[in-house]
Amino acid sequence: MRLYPHSFSPISFHFAQSPRDFIVQEIPLYEWSDQGEHLILQIRKKGLSTQEMIKILCQVIGCKTKEVGYAGLKDKNALTTQYISLPYSLYAKVIASQDTLASKNIKILSFARHHNKIRIGHLKGNAFFIRLKKVMPHDLCKLESIMQKISIEGIPNYFGFQRFGKFGDNFLEGKQIIDGSKKIRDRQLSEFLISSYQSHLFNQWLAHRIKLCKILQAFSPKDAHMALGDQFHLTISAQEIKLLAQQPHFFKIFQGDALHHYPYGKLFFAQDANMQDAQRFIQKDISPCGLLYGKKTTLPTDLALHLQMPFIDPKIGAIGSYRFAWVFPQKLKYHYIPQKAHLELSFELPKGSYATILLEALCNHEIKGGDDV
Template identity: 50%
Template structure:
């Protein structure tokens, strides 16, 4: 099923994921102290994965990859800026580093190694092409909707590989029909399957949200095979993403996990961007939803030895700006997302369509 967002738009534009049209800048979790045992490099790269960039730098200074710290993995087909750390004793050697695809923009020091997840979010700059006349107005309208409502927090295509089938291998590993000896590859493929299940669940919830836009609660219950009365009061919630009894929420953009009790009260807090609903990334030692929310969630839950998590189902987009360059038919777009979120979710809302898996 192709899901259409309630923006009354179907917008066509061209986006090329390339260093010329796509820039990502990491926002550090904290300020670096300027002193300590770790050298902090603010690095700009293009047409390289973060791992490829780390391999080049670690090879140059003569250390193992694991001695270099990083906060997150950045797109290959983009101009990306991020911070990495390495032992401060290599300060003099790194001063002479040169590479056609890597530029060190700043050097400082810190008392800790950068760890995975040590970032607030990412700032994106995107150039859309072949934007003509009415399309510009549609993009303006879409940005206004996103600013007010936010976007679904699907995992991006990067999780699923070039041909989008990594999750299939992850499923085979769990079924015992595929063996991968390398531990990191093994965990990565299962992680891809976890991401796939989350996306499938979120698509189902998006389907429910969209049905409630067009049909009554009773009709939606019938279409979705839910118990009679289970959606009572959901349609009058002010926000697009409707909360269900038993949903697990978290304070936004981070905080404590808790279960929905008074739906209308929590819907108002969600609308004010104080809290947000979460979805299940299946795995062990992870809290499950209850009630009607669990009825939907359980369809996309599987036992696996990897740790699971609760992931925000819906995120807010901040610092949104759009500029139309009429003579080039370009639309220059910038925005900030919390860590772990993908720019493709914003672009899919602007196109007027949801991701398909």
């Protein structure tokens, strides 16, 4: 269960992932050099996943999927714009195929050249436009207030429902693969399911930490000391709890936490729960990170490791990494249309973050996919 920091009654509205109401535009990591052996295409697709788009593209122009470079996967049920790379030798075939591709909901918006093939992760982030429907006027003030808080404080960086399949349970297959009770010959599918299990553990850890922070926010140091001992089995003094509660951000930094310069930079670990790191966090200079457990990852230490341990499966043999626990949406704007009860949102998120998680933070409950929220 995904938890959110703000305590208010859930808000309902209608959100449908459709090309009309959900628009995504990729923000490239760097400018194209206009020189080199790679052709860069800015592509707008509708009603297609990135993999489906690539398959059609390869069939039409006659190239292999391994020749196509892309930075990230984009939603199927949306109007999305992203960049892909191809060998420049295919330029003439691409030009000749534009009308055929357009008939299949793939439109080429621009051409460029670059020295390097686009690789996974080679993007700064994504810009979103979302139209929410059935937003009642009496909920608008509440939504405006939470959007102001989100602009300042950011949101938890959960993996969204899209990560876990149609029924939200593909991580269970990943766990079965790890446990040895299930074998899948398709290596790519097996790796995807295992990474889904890693994502599930991350989400569980993040919800656990948010629950802890809610206790620190709601209780006196004395009562919080008792609750943290009972529920989290933390060996921590009342004075340490008081210092944690004084940190300006809702999400508290614990000794041993993995921290990362935001949005780019190096990973480092908190030596103690000091106010300097907490100030840098509220100023959006750094952000705490959660573990996607696997090989070749350095574990957090001290209290942070104690809180991480329930969400580590030592049988995972995949490569591990760290992920921002908290992100800060940029350029968050909204426009309300009272005649239609529509709320139009636009914002930017760093790579790997989900727009639907921002919507969950707004409505204060999980979105499973589909229509009414």
